[in-house]
Amino acid sequence: MSFPPFFCGLPFTGRQAGKKLNWLLGGGEIRQLLKGVYVATETPDSPELRAAAAALVIPSDGVARAETAAWIHGIPTAALSADEQVPIRWTRTPAETVNLAGHKVTSPAATGVELALHLPRPFALASIDALLRSGRADRATLEGLLDQYDTHQAQLRARNILKHADPRAESPAESWLRLRLLDAGFPKPDLQVRVSGPTRDYRLDLSYPDPIDGVRLGLEYDSDRWHSSDRDQVRDEERRTGLKALGWHIIPVRRTDLWGSYPALELAVGAFLCRWPRLPRRW
Numbered sequence: 494m495s496f497p498p499f500f501c502g503l504p505f506t507g508r509q510a511g512k513k514l515n516w517l518l519g520g521g522e523i524r525q526l527l528k529g530v531y532v533a534t535e536t537p538d539s540p541e542l543r544a545a546a547a548a549l550v551i552p553s554d555g556v557a558r559a560e561t562a563a564w565i566h567g568i569p570t571a572a573l574s575a576d577e578q579v580p581i582r583w584t585r586t587p588a589e590t591v592n593l594a595g596h597k598v599t600s601p602a603a604t605g606v607e608l609a610l611h612l613p614r615p616f617a618l619a620s621i622d623a624l625l626r627s628g629r630a631d632r633a634t635l636e637g638l639l640d641q642y643d644t645h646q647a648q649l650r651a652r653n654i655l656k657h658a659d660p661r662a663e664s665p666a667e668s669w670l671r672l673r674l675l676d677a678g679f680p681k682p683d684l685q686v687r688v689s690g691p692t693r694d695y696r697l698d699l700s701y702p703d704p705i706d707g708v709r710l711g712l713e714y715d716s717d718r719w720h721s722s723d724r725d726q727v728r729d730e731e732r733r734t735g736l737k738a739l740g741w742h743i744i745p746v747r748r749t750d751l752w753g754s755y756p757a758l759e760l761a762v763g764a765f766l767c768r769w770p771r772l773p774r775r776w
Contacts, residue, residue, distance in 0.1 A: 502532070502533055502535075502536040503532070503545070504526055504530055504531065504532045504542065504545050504546035504549060505530070505531060505532070505549070506529055506530055506531075506549050506550075507529050507530075507531065508529075510523075510531065514531075517531075518531075521534060522534060526542075526543065526546040527546055527547065527549075527550060527578075527579055527581065528550075528578050528579075528581070529550065530546045530547075530549050530550060532546065540565055540566060540567065540593050541593050541594035543564060543565040544557065544565050544593035544594055544596040544598055545594055545596060547561055547564075547565060547581070547583075547596070547598075548596045550581055551581065551583040552583065554585060555583035555584065555585060556583060556584055556585070556587040556590055556597045556598065556599060557582070557583055557596070557597070557598045557599065558582050558583055558584045558587060558598075558599045558603075558604065558607060559580075559582035559599075559604065559607045559608065559611060560579060560580045560582055560608075560612075561579060561580065561581055561582045561583065562582070562598050562599045562603075562604040562607075563604050563608060563620060564579045565593065565598050566598070566601050566604060566629070567627075568601070568604065568605070568608070568620055568623055568624050568627070569619060569620060569623050569665055570608060570612060570616055570619075570620050571616050571665075584599075587599050587603065588603045588606070588638060588641055589602065589603040589638065590603070600630075601624060601627075601629040601630050602629075602630035602634045602635055602638055603638055604624075605620065605621055605624045605630055605635050606635055606638045606639050606642070606651065608620040608621065608624075609621055609635070609639070609650075609651035609654045609655060610639075610642065610644075610647045610648075610650070610651045611647075613776065614650070614654065614672065614775075614776060615668070615669045615672055615776060616665075617651075617654045618654050618657060618658060618668045618669075618671070618672050619662070619665035619668035619669060621635070621654055621655060621658040622658050622659055622660060622662040622667075622668045623662075623665075625658055625659070625660035626660040626661075626662070626663075632655055632658065635655055636652070636655055639651055639652065639655070657671070657672070657675060657681075659671070659684055661684040661685050662684060663685070663698075664714065664716075666714040666716065666748070666751065667684070667698050667699065667714055669751050670698070670699060670712060670714055670746055670751060670758075671684075671699060673751060673758060673759065673774075674699070674712075674759075674762065676771065676774070676775050676776075677756075677759040677762070677763070677770035677771050677772070678768070678770060678771035679759075679762060679763070679766060679768060679770065680701065680766075682699040682700060682701055682712070683699070683700050683701070683702055684698070684699055684700075685697070685698070686700045686702055686711070688711075688736060688739055688741060690735060690736075690738075690739055693735070695732065695735070695736055695739075697711040697712070697713060697736075697741075697743075698711075698712060698713045698714055699711070699712045699713075700712065700741075701766065704740065705765065705766065705767070707740060708740055708741070708742050709740055709741050709742070710741070710742055710744070710762070710765050710766065711736065711741050711742070711743045711744070712743070712744045712745075712746055712762070713743060713744075713745055713746065714746050714747075715729065715745050715746065715747055716748070717747075717748060729745065733745070742765060744758075744761055744762065744765075746758060754773065754774055756770060756772050756773070756774055759772065759774075
């Protein structure tokens with residue numbers, strides 16, 4: 494007796510579910526993995542599950558690559574909304590592959606090189622930061638694989654991304670913020686700097702620890718999720734007050750400061766560092 498795949502913890506397509514698809518979705522019995530691919534809600538997520546899901550929408554002789562492979566390996570490629578669809582990318586001529594549950598996927602290093610070559614710069618940097626932080630590839634391996642690509646202009650762009658990548662970045666937004674500062678012509682900031690106080694210690698996302706007139710500069714990304722409520726804002730203000738007493742000027746950064754054409758962030762940092770930022774913004 495055969496059972497439908499959604500009863501067995503296997504990924505399946507909407508066509509396989511047939512008329513039951515909307516009923517299963519409406520009842521919360523299944524969740525979407527990729528466009529047109531689903532799995533039972535209680536099935537644990539894993540690279541092997543994701544590889545099997547991708548295999549349902551990729552030709553049998555194809556190899557998942559770029560954003561699809563990044564999703565399989567758990568490397569973030571965007572973080573602007575929680576419901577962004579994963580693009581389906583595949584190739585028949587991969588640079589380097591790994592096998593996950595019988596399905597070929599470009600290796601983490603080869604995937605990272607493709608992201609550095611083809612993603613928009615802020616997303617590329619965030620992806621490479623995350624890949625280096627995971628320990629599944631190092632900078633030397635990525636640079637070696639990059640030599641296999643012939644497109645000179647794309648190589649220059651990707652090498653710049655690899656040059657600035659830093660495994661200490663703990664979120665895509667921290668990577669975007671760092672790229673904003675570098676594009677503006679400011680020195681490379683330090684990451685995850687610890688500041689010791691009399692009653693507690695602090696850790697700053699990005700900072701310029703060399704004092705100017707006795708004051709150091711720190712920048713912290715305040716996400717909408719963790720820094721929007723009245724309670725959150727009171728806590729943040731108490732934190733900034735404590736750091737001020739220790740000789741730190743903190744610039745809080747929100748998502749609206751990172752995206753868009755108005756350079757309020759660059760002007761604020763430039764005013765503190767006594768440096769005129771390079772403008773207009775590049776992205």
